[in-house]
Amino acid sequence: MDSLRFTAIKNIAKDAIHYEVKSSEKVTSIFNENVFTLKTARHYLSDDAYKSLLASTRGGKKIDRTMGSNIANGMKAWAEEKGVTHYTHWFQPLTGLSAEKHDSFFTLKGDGTPIQEFEGAALIQQEPDASSFPSGGLRATFEARGYTAWDPSSPAFIMEIGQGKTLCIPTIFVSYTGESLDTKTPLLKAIVALDKAAVDVCQYFDKNVSKVSATLGWEQEYFVIDAGLAIARPDLTLTGRTVFGHAPAKGQQLEDHYFGAIPERVYAFMRDFERESYKLGIPLRTRHNEVAPAQFECAPIFEEINLAVDHNTLLMDVMTRVAKRHNLLVLLHEKPFAGINGSGKHNNWSMATDTGVNLLAPGKTPKTNLMFLTFFVNTIKAVHDYAELIRGSIASASNDHRLGANEAPPAIISIFIGKYLTDVLNQIETRVGGNFDETDEAMLKLDIHKSIPELMLDNTDRNRTSPFAFTGNKFEFRAVGSSANCAGPMTVLNTVMAETLKKFKLEVDAIIEKGEKKEVAIMQTIQKYIVESKKVLFEGDGYSDEWEKEAARRGLPNIKTTPTALDAYAAPKAKKLFEDHGIYNHLELEARHEIMLEEYIKKVQIEARVMGDLASTQIIPAALKYQNILIDNIRGLKDAGLAGKAFESQTAILSKLSEHINTISINVEQMIDARKKANELSNSRDKAIAYCDDVKEKYFDTIRYHADKLELLIDDSIWPLPKYRELLFLR
Secondary structure, eight states: OOOHHHHHHHHHHHHOOOOHHHHHSOOOHHHTTTTHHHHHHHHSSSHHHHHHHHHHHHHHHOOGGGGHHHHHHHHHHHHHHOOEEEEEBBBBBTTSSSSEEEEESEEOOOOEEEEOOOHHHHEEEEEBBBSSOOOOTTTTTTGGGGEEEOOOSOOOOOOOEEEEEEEEEEEEEEEESOOOOOOOHHHHHHHHHHHHHHHHHHHTTTTTTTOOEEEEEEEOOOOOOOEEHHHHHHHHHHHOSSOOOOSSSSSSOOSSSTTTOOHHHHHHHHHHHHHHHTTTTTOEEEEEEOOOOOOOOEEEEEEEEHHHHHHHHHHHHHHHHHHTTEEEEEEEEOOOSTOOOOBEEEEEEEETTSOOOOOOOSSSSSHHHHHHHHHHHHHHHHHHHHHHHHHHHTTTTHHHHTTSSOOOOOSSSEEOOHHHHHHHHHHTTSSSSGOTTTHHHHHHHTTGOHHHHHHHHHHSSOOOOOOEEEEESSSETTTSSSTSTTHHHHHHHHHHHHHHHHHHHOOOOOOHHHHHHHHHHHHHHHHHHHHHHHHGGGOOTTTTTHHHHHHHHTOOOOSSSSSHHHHHHHHHHHHHHHHHTTTOOOOHHHHHHHHHHHHHHHHHHHHHHHHHHIIIIHHHHHHHHHHHHHHHHHHHHHHOOGGGGGHHHHHHHHHHHHHHHHHHHHHHHHHHHHHHHHTTOOOOOHHHHHIIIIIIIIIHHHHHHHHHHHHHHHHHTTOSOOOOHHHHOOO
């Protein structure tokens, strides 16, 4: 009987069904088809209800509860016309995923009459059980009540799963006592904090600015492999990555996959999930092959951060579901395959005013360039001052496999800004004694508008080793992992930027109060910030040993593992930062630290169990089977009267097989013992460090090395697991 591996290989051609996707549709004809946009709302709501929704969506005002039933009835009418039968509060708990509990519009009146109903109270608030979600000790089973509350700033949408359709209402998720139990609540608070701080600074330049919105354009990298082959890999099924697998003869060394022709089966899948995404209002614009074989990327048009985060979370779900139609599997893990590029989710971040100005785009006048420099240098200062917290925001067990390897940025947080802007900052820094004049054209004009080709050459994303790069009119936070929820790092980035801008304004105002002109006060503070934060700027090779040594000389943190990186969330500096801006109270922050440590422990624990199970039940048995074949072969040669030289090669292979089998077996047993010792620790940080140092670092690579050597020795027809050459190149 064929193994799962060979059955899957045989079925690839048969499984490569090209799911029919309508090719004649224009994107504009289906975009937002399943979204309750303001334009749609206008047709289904009364004037008062529409005005209430508009004021909430655009002005941030609370929904008038008296209008709740009117809005709910309008949503229901729209949804029912599209065949919807159920609704759900769609939220993002601290699992990193989305969650939903479906309720039917159907109910019975007191006399037993069946009706379809959706009340305003059900739209605005629900009470899901909070005890089974990660809470870091905030909630106990006997205090299980939690609340979801409608977030009108992110529009309701209809999710289609097979023939079923559900009205999804984006919500926040909080405990009975008000603590946030999700990723959206702190993100919304951080957006508000940045808005206030940025508007206050913008007032120096333009009194008409009344709102600043943080914007995000994510780039989602992912792998696509045949689902049948994946099923034959328990490690992929359970952990999202291959814990074993020898590098194939051909990997990515020919550099022939990047931007190459998209394979037809994957192309059909892309078109399919793009169509579903457009209907949900996700503005995808780009698709292409990434560097590694079987690796791809999609990216949308920029949106306000809250909506962008919702759309990315939704997209990951859509991609995963749609892939099944094509008998494919999407891998969102940061490092599913060793030895080739991992996957990130580059977060392109900027700020835009309600007057239409991108605050990180150089302008054409001294005034606009001074505003650009203000926000540009403040960003550098924020990253410098809170490098540990920013590193902590992208820490995870899966991202640890990626950072610093195969084009992923290193764990050292640094900023790339390019030669041109480096020269500009150097000029400002070296101005003796902060001697600026408010009409100093040399400093304020920058000649950027006359040097656009040079600016684009120097400041686009050419340094792929930088975790935080300025790319012309935005900063690209490249270190975010592909499976991450963008809300975490964006909450941190918005908060540290709000704090830095707040301090900047205080310092500028203090100089103005001493009688200095506004422009001079701004330039003097910019100069001070450049001096204080310039050590975080780095233009060279982030992979080099020299940079690691140089970073140490500069005093930059180099935090390589998640348990240590997460210390930043428990530091007094972080507690003060988040409490001052109302993002987290100390209980919420401690809870998140605990949750992230627990998540790390559980993921490494699962990987260790999978590794031990595969080694003991598949790899070693395959090796023993081949070993017996060789023994029978040698015995037969001896019985035939042949001398030892006739079976020298077989004997050598036998010896190697025994060495690898014994080493794997010993290390698996020792790893199990190390896990047991780690599990006895009561403190989560101690346990996480034990799993990191005493389990993962000590045993994973050793066991893998010897298992991968066995893959090269054992008869291919006996090897049970699909190999890299099959996973990466067969589709």
